[in-house]
Amino acid sequence: MNLQQLRYVVATAEHRTMTDAARSLYIAQPALSRAIRDLERELGMTLFARSGRGVVVTPQGRRVVKLAKEALDAVHEIEALATHTHSGGSELRIASPPSLESGLAGRLLPAYVSEHPGVRVHIVRCDGRDGVVNAIREQRADLGLTDLPVPADLVSHPLERQEIVLISPPGLDLPESIPMIRMNGMRLVLPLPGSARRREFDQLFATYGVRPIVAAETDERGGWLSTIRSASASLLGYRGMAEQAVRAGLVVRSLDPPLRRIIALVHARRRLPGMAQDFLTVAENRSAV
Template sequence: MNLQQLRYVVATAEHRTMTDAARSLYIAQPALSRAIRDLERELGMTLFARSGRGVVVTAQGRRVVKLAREALDAVHEIEALATQTHSGGELRLASPPSLEPVLAGRLLPAYVAEHPGVRVHLVRCDGRDGVVNAVREQRADLGLTDLPVPADLVSHPLERQEIVLLSPPGLELPDTVPMIRLNAMRLVLPPPGSARRREFEQLFATYGVRPVIAAEIDERGSWPMAIRASSASMLGYRGMAEQAAKAGLVVRSLDPALRRIIALVHVRKRLAGMAQDFLSVAESGTSA
């Protein structure tokens, strides 16, 4: 038995389907099923019974799930204690570059004003997946990302951010761009297979548009440079508007308006004092 198996048990119990649990854990469904079967064989008990397309927790399974949650909580608290001991008063925040304006514009100034003695270290991540992994692996105390996130993380919604179109100057587009105008438009997109790319592809399918892929960059890449070099547009957040303007780019709204919920996320544990203080400051000015 290992901690990974305990995480798998808890996720399966929460999602009630192997498919959804595997997706939340970013692993293949057969790998999750095999790990659960191995644990059941080791324990000599059945934790889950099939019910239609999902699973139900057995009587023995409910006890195991409860103890697994308690064990994982204890591990998180030990890790948090070690982190707090060795960090010397440092708060680690994970964020993709696209959401750094949220940190720099509102959250960090408010926190530093109340807690000037705490050092803040920014862990720059490639999109939501990167933030989730940084928080799970204890490389960050809190993560700033858009929702949804896997069920093993706790989320605290802060605000809704509008998705906008960032374009090079000179394109003949209205101030508010109908989604259908994205059809055949040259776009800079996230890398294939990334969570952000899958979401954009679903969005394009919903509105029946097929853009032309001009370039593919992750969130740590220089998007203003990519837009200019490829003479293409990119979907981003309204919070990126100031940086876009400095780079000489044009920011336009979309029709219909699209918004995403931005949240602070963390693992299911009792937060250390610095992280709890940051969360309290952030939630005091929430607009979600």
């Protein structure tokens, strides 16, 4: 038995289907099923009974799930204590993709630092939502700033709704507000195939019957300005990126109908260090949701 198996058991109990649990854990469903079967064989008990497309937690399974949650909570507290001791208790780590970093640095950090001047804040730069989730899970960050949804093993605190805009090189013959259908045949820079963000964009395009031309595929948002120029293509990004885009000579346009995403602070389901809890308080006092 290991901690990974315990996490799998808890996720399966919470989601009630192997498919949804595997998706929340970012693993393949067969790998999750195999891990659960191996643990059941090791324990000599059935934890989940199959029921149609989902699973039902058995009476023995409920006891195991409860103990697994307690064990994982204890491990998280020990890891948090070790991190707190190692950092001297004075560094707060916040994971963020480049597309949201300007809002974090420009609005939330000054408010927090003014109230807690003795705390150093380190921004852990990540590639999109998946990178933020992994930074939280791997204990490389105490908090994460990302758009929703996030997997069920993380807690989210919505802060604001941010508009998605089209960022393009100059010279394109496009209206000020872009009807979704106008992206049909448009050259776009898109996330890598198989990523959560790419699946969301693909679903969006399918909803509006849009088939863009894939000019480039990347999850490296740090170089998005150069990618737009080198590929002579447009990018769907957040309104918070607009100021940097305009300074770089790019054009920012709204979409029709408008698209907005909820931006939230997220963290693992465990007791937070005091610095992280203080940051949440500051952020929630300034929440626009």
